[in-house]
Amino acid sequence: MRAYLYVAVILLVIFGGISGYLYNKFSAFASMxxxxxxxxxxxxxxxxxxxxxxxxxxxxIRAVRGANLAAETSGEVTDISVVSGQEVAAGQLLLTLNDSLEQASRGRAEANLVLAQQLYERDESLIKQKSIPQSQFDRSKADLDIAIASIAEIEAQLDNKRIVAPFAGRVGIIEVKTGDYISSGTSITTLQDLSALEIDFSVPARHFPDLRPGLVISVRTASSERAFSATLKAVDSAVDTGTRNLALKAALNESEGILPGMFAQLEIDLGQPREVITLPETAVTYSLQGDTVYVVSDQGEGLQVMPRVVASGEVRDGRIAIRSGVELGERIVSAGQNKLYRGAPVVLEENPAAFTQ
Incomplete structure (x- = not known):
């Protein structure tokens, strides 16, 4: 019986020691x-x-002076006086059609004109002497006028056989060859004056009260990384009933490196500066819940952050406008948001550039 008592005491001591050890361990963990x-x-x-x-x-983008040149009459191309891409002067001959028939007609008309002139001069002297009736003199004068008109008509036909540049500019790709027979209205080439360019565009009609000629416009094209300057020149007098847009026209102040037909992205300065609250663009986190920022506050025991949904606006030069949700002067996390949660403690990085390295 006494042996059982010894065993029980020993077990009690062993288990008591183990329990005390475990109690001390768990107490230490609990305090960590x-x-x-x-x-x-x-x-x-x-x-x-x-x-x-x-x-x-x-x-x-369009040329202020630009045209698609076409033939006014049909005929065979007998001569092309320019090459594609050539700079030409106003009135310079570009293309000639076969005018042999018109040349022959002009020769006959010139002979008739000489005869009519002689008859008129003879009858003019005779009418002064009253040697011929007035009707004969009137007929001679009418024949002379008809001969002069015939010459003018043939000259006009000859002009239609010659395509000349209506203004100075650069010729486009010539679409016909010598020997081709072309019909009236056949496109021959384009002519663009690249020294003066303009932009046709449209905006929603609700912006009409803010638009006026003279506004400054920044223009960007795919052909260059630089921004070109333009000036609003005209506002249409009516709104397109199909699109409810208002057509506008702007004049480019410089045209080097730009061609007609190019697509342009425009920013029109409405001349109405406004005050906005801005943050670095990196401060805004985009999620399904909305645009979110982390606001830093001092809770006495250290700095903490709280997420806040904001209404963001446009972005310029790396900064984003905040329409609502942030007050002026509040401190917002601009880098390191991936480690944050509601109420997370934070410390401030003295060198923000470290986040980009």
Whole structure:
């Protein structure tokens, strides 16, 4: 019996020791802080900026003087006096059609004119002497007028056989060859004066009160990374009933490196600067819940962040306008958001550039 008592005492001591050891261990674990360490973030202050009011649009560049040249009459091409892409002067001959028939007609008409002139001069002297009746003199004068008109008519037909440049510019691709027979209206080539270009575009009609000739426009094309300057020249007097858009025309202030027909992206400065609250573009996180920023606040025991849904606006030069959700002067996380959650403790990075390295 006494042996059983010894065994029970020994077991009690063993289990008591184990229980005490485990109690001390769990007490130590319970007193430990398992919360994650503060996240290092970069912070920016919401500031007020003055931004111009811009209206975006797209348009097509055209030459102020540009034409598709076509033949007014039919005939065989006998001579092409220019090559594709050539610069030409106003009135320069571009193409000639077969005019042999018209040349023959002009020779006959010139002979008739000489005869009519002689008869008129003879009858003019005779009428002064009253040697012929007035009717004969009137007939001679009418014949002379008819002969002069015939010459003018044939000259006009000859002019139609010659295609000349209506203004100075650059010839496009010539679409016909010597020996081709072309009909009236057949396209021959294009002629563009590249020294003066304009842009045709349209905007929704609701913007009409803000539009007026003289507004400055920034123009970008796919052919260049630079922005070109233009000036709003005209606003249409009626709205398109099909699209409810208002047509506008702008004059490019420079045309080097631009061709008619190019697509252009436009930013129209409406001349109405406005105050906006802005943040670095990197401060806004985009998600299904909406555009979110992390606002930094001091809770006494350290800095914490809280997510906040905001209404964001346009982006310019790396900064984004905040229409609502952020107050002026608030501190917003601008880098390091991927480690954050509601109420997360943070410390501020002294060198924000470290996030880009």
């Amino acid at each position: 802080d398992f919360s994650p360490p503060p996240a290092t973030v970069a912070v920016a202050t919401a500031r007020a900026d003055t931004w111009p009011s811009l209206l975006e649009a797209v348009g097509t």
